[in-house]
Amino acid sequence: MSALHSQSLVIDGLIISKWDRSVFEDMRKGGISAANCTVSVWEGFQATVDNIATMKQAIRDNSDILTLIRTTADIEQAKKDNKTGIILGFQNAAAFEDNLGYIEAFWDMGVRVVQLCYNTQNLIGTGCYERDGGLSGYGHEVVAEMNRTGILVDLSHVGPKTSEETILASKKPVTYSHCLPMGLKEHPRNKTDEQLRFIADHGGFVGVTMFPPFLKRGTDATVVDYVEALDYIGDIVGWDNVGVGTDFTQGYDRPFFDWITHDKGRHRRLTDFGTVQNPEGMRKIGDWPNLTAAMEAAGWSTEKIQKTIGGNWLRTFKTVWGA
Numbered sequence: 001m002s003a004l005h006s007q008s009l010v011i012d013g014l015i016i017s018k019w020d021r022s023v024f025e026d027m028r029k030g031g032i033s034a035a036n037c038t039v040s041v042w043e044g045f046q047a048t049v050d051n052i053a054t055m056k057q058a059i060r061d062n063s064d065i066l067t068l069i070r071t072t073a074d075i076e077q078a079k080k081d082n083k084t085g086i087i088l089g090f091q092n093a094a095a096f097e098d099n100l101g102y103i104e105a106f107w108d109m110g111v112r113v114v115q116l117c118y119n120t121q122n123l124i125g126t127g128c129y130e131r132d133g134g135l136s137g138y139g140h141e142v143v144a145e146m147n148r149t150g151i152l153v154d155l156s157h158v159g160p161k162t163s164e165e166t167i168l169a170s171k172k173p174v175t176y177s178h179c180l181p182m183g184l185k186e187h188p189r190n191k192t193d194e195q196l197r198f199i200a201d202h203g204g205f206v207g208v209t210m211f212p213p214f215l216k217r218g219t220d221a222t223v224v225d226y227v228e229a230l231d232y233i234g235d236i237v238g239w240d241n242v243g244v245g246t247d248f249t250q251g252y253d254r255p256f257f258d259w260i261t262h263d264k265g266r267h268r269r270l271t272d273f274g275t276v277q278n279p280e281g282m283r284k285i286g287d288w289p290n291l292t293a294a295m296e297a298a299g300w301s302t303e304k305i306q307k308t309i310g311g312n313w314l315r316t317f318k319t320v321w322g323a
Helices: 003-005 019-027 046-063 072-080 101-109 137-148 160-169 191-200 223-237 256-259 286-295 303-319
Strands: 011-014 034-040 066-068 084-090 111-115 152-154 175-179 207-208 243-246
Touching: 003 286, 003 303, 011 243, 011 256, 011 286, 011 303, 019 084, 019 286, 034 046, 034 072, 034 111, 046 066, 046 084, 046 101, 066 072, 072 084, 084 256, 101 137, 137 152, 137 160, 152 175, 152 303, 160 191, 160 256, 175 191, 191 207, 191 223, 207 223, 207 303, 223 243, 223 286, 243 303, 256 286, 286 303
Parallel strands: 011 034, 034 084, 066 084, 084 111, 111 152, 175 207, 207 243
Antiparallel strands: none
C-alpha cells in the first residue's frame, strides 16, 4: 500500500457484498475509511428493519475493525481509529412503502443513502429497465422528506426522466453513486454525457462503478480501464463532483444475481450479467490500494487523487446530512 493511499481518507460510494468477517477484513485491508453498504434492495419495511438489525449486530461483533456512520465526523474518526465506517444504504425505496413517516424512522436507525428505484417501477418513479413515467406525486413528497431528514438521494438505477425530475425537485445535491458513461459503452445502466452534465450542473455528484458488464471491455477490463472511466466522467462533471462507487459484490454467487436481476426479486428477468469478474487489479475489496497506485501511474496529482478516492464524497455527505 502506497503512503498516499494509507494517509488518505478513502470512501467507497457503494458496496453490496455478502456481509461477513472476511469481507469486513478485506475492507480494512483495502484501507477503506467508510463505505455505503446496501441493506435493502427488493425488501419491504419489516424485512429491511431485520436487515438493519443484522448489520448492526455485525458491526458490534466486529467492533475491532468496524463502526457505524451517522455523521461525517464519524467517518473522520473511523480513519483515525483505523476502522471502516459502515454507512447504511438502500438500493431501492421500496422499504418506505406508502408511509412518509418511515423515512425519518429509517434516518433514526442510521440510514443515510437511499436509491429511489431499483431498475423498475415503484410508488416513487421508474427504474432504467422500463418505460419511464417520471417522478410521481408521492415521489415528490419522498424527495422533500429525504431532503428534510438528510438522506442522500441516489439515482444510479433510476430511469432518465425520473432522474431529471428528481434532480430538479431536490433542494439538496443528489447522486449517481455507482454508474459508468454511455460514451464508453452503451448499456441501459450507463449515463449519457448529457445526463452526467445535468446532474453536475445542478450540484449533484457522480460515483463511478467498476461493475464489469457496464465497462467498455467487460470482464477483460483492468484497473487501468477503470481509471479511464473515472477520467472520462471527471472531465465532464468536474473534479470536485466525482468519486468511486465500486459496486463490489464479493462473496455472492449465481442465486444472488438471479435474485437482483428479476423484478422484485421473483418476477420477470430484466437482464443477465453472465460472468461477473471485477477488473484485473481490483478483483477484491482488499485490492483498493491498486486503484490509488493506478491513478499515480497515470500521472494524477495528489490533490486530484485524494478528492476522487474520498474527499469529494465527504464534502457531499456533509452538505446533505448536515453534519
